[in-house]
Amino acid sequence: MKEKELADLADRFRGMLRLAVFVSRRLDGDLELSTTQVSILTMCGGDGLRMGVIAENLGVRVPSATEQVSRLERAGLLERRADPRDARAVVVRRTDAGDRAAADANRRRTARMVDVLETLEPAELEALRTALPVMDKINERLHTISNPKEHIE
């Protein structure tokens, strides 16, 4: 029955993934920066990152990253610079306004999340804490599988 149990857990986990998307929408849906945009801003602190790295961190293709970065650049929150070591590459970095926007966005989202977490029992919080690293591991394992395609018309 080990096998059946695992399949059962897998099903419930799949349900949780859907729920996570749902929760993300509720959490970030009405704010002026999208979840992805905040992620980009957050990762582009310090010396900045190259476009390819941003794409990889986000789990999207490079052109998708280019698009988001261009938008944030237009908004004055990021800037592109030539990479001094490789003229093909760009380094994307937060501007001062970007620093403020990132801090602000993260503060607000975290505050919302805290509001929700405050309503949970200590044991439930502990359950979350324990499960978080497992999620990372699952993500790693999936890096071995698959790539997007088309859906039904």
Place this chain on the structure above:
Amino acid sequence: MKEKELADLADRFRGMLRLAVFVSRRLDGDLELSTTQVSILTMCGGDGLRMGVIAENLGVRVPSATEQVSRLERAGLLERRADPRDARAVVVRRTDAGDRAAADANRRRTARMVDVLETLEPAELEALRTALPVMDKINERLHTISNPKEHIE
């Protein structure tokens, strides 16, 4: 320090939400039905559901549900019927082909997930099992907050 700990957990939880989106893409991205479409098919068994209920289950507005259902109807996997008790409403139900497609899609996705879960330790699986219901609770709590809007140009 209780407060700070909670904020910290909130941050890590936010990271996990992003990861869940990422994992969803990896898991379902190359299949012929989208995650949403499988959800709809799965929920429309038995006597079927009304459009509004489908939308609510998905966490989207009614027109978005209409669109998905129309697509699946065109593909022959769902059918619309008039609700005998309320001529304004429709009842959406799986066809026989829909039954097969739903079973098949769920089987394949679950199998993939099982492949990943098999690589985890028993304690890690237990951590997931324990955390799943907490996620549901978080979702409930969020039902009190917010609604989508526009992002930066």
Place this chain on the structure above:
DNA sequence: CTTCATAGTTAGGAAGCCTAAATGTTAGGG
């Protein structure tokens, strides 16, 4: 100095979600 690989951008298109407005139905007062 060619040739091939690499980094990024541009162009075009698909999916999925939204709001606003239109259509038809039900239900409650007068």
Place this chain on the structure above:
DNA sequence: CCCTAACATTTAGGCTTCCTAACTATGAAG
């Protein structure tokens, strides 16, 4: 019975985000 307000859904139009393919420019290796 009739009118108005609430409701269920669809249609139309638009935005975001992602993708692939093709193009530009630079780097690296023989």
